[in-house]
Amino acid sequence: MTRAAVTRPALPRLAAAVLSAALSAAAPPPLSAQSLPRQPAPRNATVYFHYPLDGLRVPERFTVRIGLKEMGVAPAGIDKPNTGHHHLLIDVDPGPPDQPIPADYNHIHLGNGQTEVVVTLPKGTHTLQLLLGDHTHAPHKPPVISQKITIYVR
Numbered sequence: 740m741t742r743a744a745v746t747r748p749a750l751p752r753l754a755a756a757v758l759s760a761a762l763s764a765a766a767p768p769p770l771s772a773q774s775l776p777r778q779p780a781p782r783n784a785t786v787y788f789h790y791p792l793d794g795l796r797v798p799e800r801f802t803v804r805i806g807l808k809e810m811g812v813a814p815a816g817i818d819k820p821n822t823g824h825h826h827l828l829i830d831v832d833p834g835p836p837d838q839p840i841p842a843d844y845n846h847i848h849l850g851n852g853q854t855e856v857v858v859t860l861p862k863g864t865h866t867l868q869l870l871l872g873d874h875t876h877a878p879h880k881p882p883v884i885s886q887k888i889t890i891y892v893r
């Protein structure tokens with residue numbers, strides 16, 4: 740009864756997982772843009788929030804500050820090993836790791852190699868997550884992704 744409300748937010752993620760499992764089970768590997776060559780990332784590479792931290796209350800306009808360990812930052816389009824550029828995911832789950840990261844209001848590309856970005860969000864509860872992308876905006880292998888944090892805009 741009340742459990743349904745709890746499980747509902749997990750459904751899109753589950754559906755995506757089922758879909759990607761179905762796709763990978765299909766015999767021929769896709770040859771189009773669906774299978775980008777993914778850049779390797781060191782296993783200990785870490786992307787994380789300097790600010791804000793999980794559970795924080797923030798004003799409508801605030802600066803997200805990003806930390807990265809064991810890799811470097813390079814602008815989009817620069818093909819250099821062990822580098823990438825940051826993406827800020829707002830109120831959205833990450834997509835399939837073998838697909839380029841979309842560019843829209845939920846996926847902010849810091850394509851000039853920025854390590855901070857000013858965002859303005861409406862009052863309420865929001866989630867933020869960081870995902871490093873390579874020169875083609877595709878996640879590395881394994882993906883370098885932060886914890887998803889929840890913030891409260893007041």
Ligand SMILES: [Cu+2]
Pocket residue numbers: 815824825826840848849850872875876
């Ligand atoms: Cu990008």
